[in-house]
Amino acid sequence: MSENVGRWLRDEIENSILSNEFSPGERLDEMVLATRFGVSRTPVREALMQLDAIGLIEIRPRRGAIVIDPGPHRVYEMFEVMAELEGLAGSLAARRLDKASREAITATHSRCEQSAAAGDSDAYYYDNEEFHKAIYAAGRSEFLEEQCVQLHRRLRPYRRLQLRVRNRLSTSFSEHCAIVDAIFAGDGDEARRLLRMHVGIQGERFSDLVASMAVR
Amino acid sequence: MSENVGRWLRDEIENSILSNEFSPGERLDEMVLATRFGVSRTPVREALMQLDAIGLIEIRPRRGAIVIDPGPHRVYEMFEVMAELEGLAGSLAARRLDKASREAITATHSRCEQSAAAGDSDAYYYDNEEFHKAIYAAGRSEFLEEQCVQLHRRLRPYRRLQLRVRNRLSTSFSEHCAIVDAIFAGDGDEARRLLRMHVGIQGERFSDLVASMAVR
């Protein structure tokens, strides 16, 4: 419980949204949240204002807060931006790679290999996250890293859905291999290109996304 | 006065920070702000929480809010990300250009030409902003546009400083010309490359930035 209640609540509610416990479009009643977490309305309001500022919810004046529903098209746009930022991170990583980052990438990469081989999509989902974070960190740009982590968080639910698609695990892992090769070879342009392809959702992957979002 | 006081205050304080009325490192006293704007502490706190979530200020538990001082290196990183996003916007604009967007770009571009010819750096500063916004809009990606506008806002003070550098006006405008040509020619890759160069601050432009930040 992070020192101050407002911030703790923000993380708590944010997680609830990102794990789909509060679904898009759902109304967030201040009083309900307050009693649920055993605090007064004040810190709840502060948490909601922050989530509004981040763009996770929308507070309509005098009409309460609702969880934002991005819709397939907007989610596509978010992946598009994510792809671009990851591409940049990859190209920076290739240029600036040092021993520690190299080891971090290798470690997370091999963990991905294991969970992919085991066909464990939940484990892969987690290891994949760590792998990408290792690349952000290797880019040595704090601001870029923050932006990547933030967007990555917001796209988490959709990424999870995507991993359920048949063969996506092994495809994803082989893409990882090529990315690691490019970064370790110091080939920034290639790393950028591969990451853009890996993260972006072109063609059939977009229709997979739409389909998985529809069943929700 | 945007319907609700908290949101109005957020914009107000945000502008004050971005126009350097509150300088980096400065402590923002809730009570002082409250009396200054003639409201109670509650909406002030809500505004501050939002600015904290956006990353403009930092609220340290029980020790108040201070304006974040990015420092030259971090500002450089922000420009680096901005360059990447603008590059994406440019490449999308080249692909998706329609009549309305084309006219918007042409209009803002020629306004830049006039203020550049007049050597009016303040006017150019404004027209330049509109020109870039026209490109974001032409990309037809709402999310990307929002991200660009937000980052653009945060980098405003530094961009303004940059325009004061000798010859920057005419250099900037000739870069604009090439960018417009690439977009109108439908050459997405070239538009991306040119915008990355235009927005990023490599080499001597970085030292110019550091120098201009030091005198503050």
Add this chain to the structure above:
DNA sequence: GTCAATGATCGTGTATACAAGAAGTGCTAT
């Protein structure tokens, strides 16, 4: 029977009160 208007109820927006912690100041002791 349907639509509109008015009133009741519920929930948000702002203010204020109270509690707890941090920083600064003054006093005392070495």
Add this chain to the structure above:
DNA sequence: ATAGCACTTCTTGTATACACGATCATTGAC
């Protein structure tokens, strides 16, 4: 004279109270 400790004061964090606006339901009229 200086360092350390305690006390005071100031500011933030949380709760609560009150007011205003929105929504919904009920009633009346066409």
